[in-house]
Amino acid sequence: EVQLVESGGGLVKPGGSLRLSCAASGFTFDYAWMSWVRQAPGKGLEWVGRIKTNAAGGTTEYSTAVEGRFTISRDDSKESLYLQMNSLKTEDTAVYYCATESGFYVKWWGQGTLVTVS
Amino acid sequence: EIVLTQSPATLSLSPGERATLSCRASRSVDSYLAWYQQRPGQAPRLLIYDSSNRATGIPARFSGSGSGTDFTLTIDSLEPEDFAVYYCQHRTTWPPLTFGGGTKVEIK
Numbered sequence: 001e002v003q004l005v006e007s008g009g010g011l012v013k014p015g016g017s018l019r020l021s022c023a024a025s026g027f028t029f030d031y032a033w034m035s036w037v038r039q040a041p042g043k044g045l046e047w048v049g050r051i052k053t054n055a056a057g058g059t060t061e062y063s064t065a066v067e068g069r070f071t072i073s074r075d076d077s078k079e080s081l082y083l084q085m086n087s088l089k090t091e092d093t094a095v096y097y098c099a100t101e102s103g104f105y106v107k108w109w110g111q112g113t114l115v116t117v118s
Numbered sequence: 119e120i121v122l123t124q125s126p127a128t129l130s131l132s133p134g135e136r137a138t139l140s141c142r143a144s145r146s147v148d149s150y151l152a153w154y155q156q157r158p159g160q161a162p163r164l165l166i167y168d169s170s171n172r173a174t175g176i177p178a179r180f181s182g183s184g185s186g187t188d189f190t191l192t193i194d195s196l197e198p199e200d201f202a203v204y205y206c207q208h209r210t211t212w213p214p215l216t217f218g219g220g221t222k223v224e225i226k
Contacts, residue, residue, distance in 0.1 A: 037215070044218070045162065045205055045217040063213055104150070104209030104215070105164060105207065106162070111160075
């Protein structure tokens, strides 16, 4: 069974930093492109960024809303994904989902972790 | 950037009825479109990919169709657990993942 378990969310002041983690199991993590998708309270889904496999160069891509402030990384030995968020803004308040990509669609989702910037 | 517009915003139906949800792209996306279901308090889950292919474990009452700019998600005979918000998503070159604004299917 595929499991993606996010942690690290919480309350942070504007301008602050937070690091989210995602523990993965049930699939071959080092073969998976991984993404972060967020959802502001009562709003729709917004792609944040992705990291490709190390075999594909470990390339990262980000939405324009977070480019330069957020950094995605992965540790295949720990089957973990990370999202380092700096210079946080109130508009970054959202539930952050860790997710796997397959064929450029989101195949598996974690349950999400809430980040509140206030 | 391709924009996905979903309609209606809210669909009020009774259990057992058929739901027809629309997703329109601002320009052609071929058949590269997915649908997701999000139940209250839960994470989204993939229902349909490449316009008409059901994801693993998705019941046959869910079907997708369309190509180019107009897509439809049909739910035959709504079950109580189908009342949820549905999102379409396109895979593009940039940004890689684009979602529509969602359609809420609520109990009438």
